[in-house]
Amino acid sequence: MSAEDTSVPVIRYSAVTFDCPDPAALARFYSDALGLPITYSSDDFVLLGQEGSSGLGFNRLADYRPPTWPDPSQEKQAHLELGVDDLESAQAHLLALGAVEPPTQPQPDRWRVLLDPTGHPFCITTLV
Secondary structure (H helix, E strand, C coil): CCHHHHCCCCCCCCEEEEEECCHHHHHHHHHHHHCCCEEEECCCEEEEECCCCCEEEEEECCCCCCCCCCCHHHCCCCCEEEECCCHHHHHHHHHHHCCECCCCCCCCCCEEEEECCCCCEEEEECCC
């Protein structure tokens, strides 16, 4: 086999997808929070993003159980880090959109942990 026959295929990062009970509702939260439009929608899946860019997907899972962070009984499996200019104003905006502030904040002067409307933890930080 020659080197020509073993070329590496092009693989692009496309999206991160979150399981949830209601894809449309969770997509609305992140669309409002990040200013991303819906690029695809069905009853069981919604994708946010800009044409030609990576996006965020939301997939219906009938028996979805939210993470219980920081309680390890139902661990989080991934979370988003969102860059902001001002922690206080960004947190207030996200809470108004439906995010929840958990009681545990590991380093609130550097970043804040919030929970989206279905319980997925995500962080806001000025460090990015």
